[in-house]
Amino acid sequence: MSSSTQPKKRQFQSIKGVRDILPSETALWNHIENTAHEVFATFCFREIRLPVMENIELFARSVGEESDIVTKEMFSFEEYGWTPLDTFRRNIISSNPIDYRKVSLTIAVDSVKSHTDRFLTALNEAVELGEIQKTPEVIAALQGIPKQRDELLQALQCGPNEWSDSDLGVPWNEIRRLARDTRLGEQLCLRPEATASVVRAYIEHGMHTLPGNVKLYCMGPMFRRERPQKGRYRQFYQIDAEVLGPSDAPGIDAELIEMLMVYFERVQLQGATLYINSIGDKNCRPAYVERLRGELQNVRDKLGPDSQRRIETNPLRVLDSKVEGEQAIIEKLPRIAEHLCSDCRAHYEEVKRQLGLRGIAFQENWRLVRGLDYYMRTTFEITAPGLGSQNAVCGGGRYDGLVEMLGGPAATKGIGFAIGTDRLVLSLQEAGADLSVRQSGLDVYIAWFGAAAQTMAIGLARRLRDAGFVVELPAAEMKFGKALGFADRLKARHAVILGEDEVAAGVVTVKRLADAKQQKLTEPELNAYLRSQ
Numbered sequence: 001m002s003s004s005t006q007p008k009k010r011q012f013q014s015i016k017g018v019r020d021i022l023p024s025e026t027a028l029w030n031h032i033e034n035t036a037h038e039v040f041a042t043f044c045f046r047e048i049r050l051p052v053m054e055n056i057e058l059f060a061r062s063v064g065e066e067s068d069i070v071t072k073e074m075f076s077f078e079e080y081g082w083t084p085l086d087t088f089r090r091n092i093i094s095s096n097p098i099d100y101r102k103v104s105l106t107i108a109v110d111s112v113k114s115h116t117d118r119f120l121t122a123l124n125e126a127v128e129l130g131e132i133q134k135t136p137e138v139i140a141a142l143q144g145i146p147k148q149r150d151e152l153l154q155a156l157q158c159g160p161n162e163w164s165d166s167d168l169g170v171p172w173n174e175i176r177r178l179a180r181d182t183r184l185g186e187q188l189c190l191r192p193e194a195t196a197s198v199v200r201a202y203i204e205h206g207m208h209t210l211p212g213n214v215k216l217y218c219m220g221p222m223f224r225r226e227r228p229q230k231g232r233y234r235q236f237y238q239i240d241a242e243v244l245g246p247s248d249a250p251g252i253d254a255e256l257i258e259m260l261m262v263y264f265e266r267v268q269l270q271g272a273t274l275y276i277n278s279i280g281d282k283n284c285r286p287a288y289v290e291r292l293r294g295e296l297q298n299v300r301d302k303l304g305p306d307s308q309r310r311i312e313t314n315p316l317r318v319l320d321s322k323v324e325g326e327q328a329i330i331e332k333l334p335r336i337a338e339h340l341c342s343d344c345r346a347h348y349e350e351v352k353r354q355l356g357l358r359g360i361a362f363q364e365n366w367r368l369v370r371g372l373d374y375y376m377r378t379t380f381e382i383t384a385p386g387l388g389s390q391n392a393v394c395g396g397g398r399y400d401g402l403v404e405m406l407g408g409p410a411a412t413k414g415i416g417f418a419i420g421t422d423r424l425v426l427s428l429q430e431a432g433a434d435l436s437v438r439q440s441g442l443d444v445y446i447a448w449f450g451a452a453a454q455t456m457a458i459g460l461a462r463r464l465r466d467a468g469f470v471v472e473l474p475a476a477e478m479k480f481g482k483a484l485g486f487a488d489r490l491k492a493r494h495a496v497i498l499g500e501d502e503v504a505a506g507v508v509t510v511k512r513l514a515d516a517k518q519q520k521l522t523e524p525e526l527n528a529y530l531r532s533q
């Protein structure tokens with residue numbers, strides 16, 4: 001086949017909402033992550049590395065069944081090995097045997113029978129072999145599918161005109177639903193956030209028995225099926241810190257925020273603004289939420305569809321609304337600060353006092369409620385310039401009931417934050433940070449000519465690299481001009497030339513590419529010279 005007639009090969013691109021972080025950016029990413037390791041360690045935080053996959057139930061229970069994350073943004077899947085059951089289930093879900101009635105009644109009947117028989121036989125077998133669990137959904141399928149099938153077969157056999165396609169569709173759709181609900185394995189998901197995983201690990205590894213509060217941090221990718229835009233991705237990265245243990249002293253909140261601000265200062269984030277709020281606890285929040293719901297009912301007609309829905313599901317989230325026309329209405333709503341119980345008020349006042357002790361500037365924002373269900377008392381957020389509408393670089397808050405909710409000891413308290421690494425990088429880049437130059441620093445390009453020089457070049461490259469220099473060693477011999485041209489294009493600072501003359505004299509020729517200054521040096525002299533540059 002000539003090249004012109006060959007089929008065009010598909011070129012792949014990264015999928016929607018995810019992206020590659022290229023070498024020109026990774027120096028900044030590494031700097032940001034390394035600084036977090038350094039700063040957090042000085043506050044006695046210890047790193048924990050967590051899996052990116054978890055049981056979906058973990059997030060449904062913690063983040064909240066009604067939250068956007070759980071209802072629409074989760075990347076979830078069933079975990080099971082290959083099984084014919086899966087194929088038979090797919091066949092049922094994707095087929096419509098009733099259509100065959102137009103061609104032949106026998107084909108339609110056979111198709112209903114074969115699809116359901118194969119699926120039911122495989123399902124029974126899998127249950128007997130213990131390959132899948134006899135869950136309520138499996139029992140419903142084992143009982144319901146034969147019943148629906150018999151009804152459908154009876155109806156089909158009544159003759160072509162007795163039943164309409166839509167009547168026949170009812171039992172078939174029920175069969176499909178029963179098949180679809182049959183779970184073949186565990187429901188897993190890619191983690192949408194880290195707090196629930198940290199808490200899961202804390203409980204699983206009995207960390208509540210450790211003395212005092214446990215300070216943990218982690219970093220890595222999170223996954224949410226969001227509408228991609230600047231600063232909003234489907235795979236994004238977070239740097240996450242959590243404090244778990246028996247104490248909920250306000251000093252913990254203040255120190256955690258202090259660590260965050262020290263960190264932002266260290267990475268030289270300019271113009272970061274800290275907002276704080278208290279959203280009460282289970283003693284005072286429910287009454288406030290009811291009051292809010294009542295007020296929102298009064299203005300329901302003036303709100304958009306999202307806020308209207310949230311009046312029922314989660315009225316606090318209405319305060320998060322960015323819809324222009326709702327702002328004036330929201331400003332008049334009752335504020336939680338005026339409804340805090342005395343314990344929550346005292347806690348909040350002390351957090352603010354302790355932030356003051358640490359010289360940390362903040363602004364109070366009564367509308368800062370945070371999207372996730374588990375937050376209580378202190379909430380906080382940090383915004384940074386250069387990010388457009390997605391200007392939050394970090395969000396956090398206290399979640400004292402979460403450990404208990406996930407099966408851990410009741411008395412355990414918790415607080416944490418998540419920095420959006422992608423947005424931190426964006427903000428630093430907008431402010432002119434560029435570490436790519438530091439990363440691309442090629443110190444030495446070794447241009448060698450002849451077999452003897454190659455042997456010497458290999459040894460020299462190893463020793464220079466051991467000494468910490470960045471060295472490029474061509475794998476194959478090149479002509480002199482081409483080798484030096486290459487060194488230029490790679491932006492090497494020096495070319496080290498090794499030819500017959502150099503080998504014979506036991507020296508190297510080093511050329512500084514910026515000004516073409518050239519000299520002959522022994523290896524120790526070369527080392528000292530490179531170090532002085």
Ligand code: AMP
Pocket residue numbers: 193224226231232233234235236237238371392393394395396418419420421422423
């Ligand atoms: P959250 O876990 O929603 O409290 O978010 C904490 C921080 O993570 C936010 O302040 C953002 O900086 C960042 N973040 C959340 N969702 C995304 C996303 N889809 N893309 C990029 N960053 C995000």
